[in-house]
Amino acid sequence: MRLELVNTGTELCLGDTINTNAAWIGQRMAALGIEVARQTVVPDGGAVREAIAEAASRADVVLVSGGLGPTNDDVTRESTAELLGLPMVQNPEVTAHLEAYFIKRNKPVSPATLRQAMVPVGAEVLENAFGTAPGLYFPAQLGAARGWHSHIFLLPGPPREIKPMVENCVEPRLRALSPDGLSRLVLYLKLTGIGESDIVEKAEKELEAVAGLELGYCIGKGDVDVRLAGQPEPVLRGAQIVRDRLGEFIISEDRRVLEEVIIHSLAERGQWLATAESCTGGYLSSRLTDVSGSSKVFGHGFVTYANEAKQKHLGVPASLLDLHGAVSEPVARAMADGCLATSGADHALSITGIAGPTGGTQEKPAGTVFIGLATKGQETLVRRFFFPISRDRFKLLTSQAAMDMLRRRLLGLPQVGL
Incomplete structure (x- = not known):
């Protein structure tokens, strides 16, 4: 099965919006055993019609994202209807959905909004539970007069709308269209x-x-x-x-990222985690709290960027800071121990380092970081890592290394780092 993806939106071409839909759809299709043969990005307007026509002439399936809204540059619906020679009529179910959507928000339904209720004859409406613009499915037979054999799906652009529509409406139809493809397996480790x-x-x-x-x-x-x-x-x-x-x-092996694995592992054990961050400025706690359910296992996150904060909130002795410096193994250990004691958690991760590009020395160059892990009833660990890269990448890799230290402790695996 050849599948092509057409992404519409001037904001995508200008770089104002990052096209995350293409990556996500590619992954979803790969899991079905369907490889995206081509991705096309076009601005709003006349280019949409041309892109759909080109893709439909080649592919078995075309997924089009964006251009289903109420403004005059949203032309995906009209362009597809014109290409297939289909008249459009106002759909009563979509109209009712729009009216209910806006009544709930105490707003009137404008004529522009009702454009979204116009459905080409022969197309199937795909429910949009998270927005106003419905998706549309055009079975392959609607393009037979043009010599096309392509199934065309029109999908909304916002990720929170397109993702459930792909999962609930598109993927079941693709499975039905390609029953042999179900024998193909794709695993991501x-x-x-x-x-x-x-x-x-x-x-x-x-x-x-x-x-x-x-x-x-x-x-x-x-x-x-x-x-x-x-x-x-x-x-x-x-x-x-x-x-x-x-x-x-x-x-x-199910595409979960490390913060999801950590949160779920702690939840299974009924354990709590706390963090004490310096150079990452709360990046680790931000990643952890991005996971739904994190409130059940994560209760304290200290950002102790200044030495005074390390002393006041974590009990790090001033003498330790004076003797070894904030970026050191003893301070990372004291931060982790202080965080564990103050929070009452089962585990505490501490981070202190030099994100750079300035601030490094010959002994401790920019990119040096110490990560501590304190656990009730176990020896506190400290590991040194070196990530001499940009500040944002430094924060990412440091937070990843910290969570991996905890993962390894939970699983009884050997630690890495120096």
């Missing part, structure tokens, strides 16, 4: 604490020797996805090879 080149060195030759296995890598936010695709037997063989060679670095 997410690893952290190891680079792509090390993965290649440790496992790639053995993986490449598995007949019928498609192998790929994708670098994420402090992690690497190993993508295995093909028929079930070679994929499962490949997954076992990765587990055997790189098991301690695998954080999930």
Whole structure:
């Protein structure tokens, strides 16, 4: 099955909005065993019609995102109807949905808004539970007069609207269109604490020797996805090879990121975590609280950027700061111990370092960071890491290393770092 994705929106072409929909849809399709053959990004207006026509002439399935709203530059619906020669009529169910949507917000339904209730004859309405613009599905037979065999889906642009529509409306139809594709399996094994080149060195030759296995890598936010695709037997063989060679670095096989794994692991154990951050300025606690359910396991997050804050809130002795400096193993240890005692948590992570690009010394260059981990009833650990990169990337990798220290302790795995 050849699938093409058409993303519409001038804001995408100008770079004002990052096209996260394309990446997410590509991942969802890969999980179904469908590879996106081409992605096209076009501005609002006349280019939309041309892009849909080109994609529909080549592909079995076309997914179009954006351009279904009430403004005059939202032309995706009208362009597709014109291409297929379909008249449009006002749909009573969509009209009722729009009226209920705006009544709930004490607003009138404007004529411009009612444009979204116009549905091409023969198209199926895809419910939008999180917005006003419905999606539309055009079965392949509607394009037969033009010699097309393409199933066309028109989807809203906002991620909070398009994602549930793809999951609930598009994917079931794609499964029905390609029952043979269900035999194809795609697995993503997410690893952290190891680079792509090390993965290649440790496992790639053995993986490449598995007949019928498609192998790929994708670098994420402090992690690497190993993508295995093909028929079930070679994929499962490949997954076992990765587990055997790189098991301690695998954080999930269901695409969960490390903060999700940590929150869920603590919840299963009924344990609490607290953090004490200096150079990351709360980035670690922000990542943790991005996860739904984090309030059940995360109660305290200290940002002690100044030495005075480390003394006041964490009880770090001034003499320790004077003797070793804020960026040191003893201070990281004292921060973790103080955080554990103050919060009453089961685990406490501390971070102190030099994010750079200034502030480093020959002994402690920019990028140096110490991470401490204190746990009730266990020895407090401190590890030194070196991330000589941009400040934002430094914060990301440091928070990732901190969470991985906790993951390894929870699982009884050996620690990394110096």
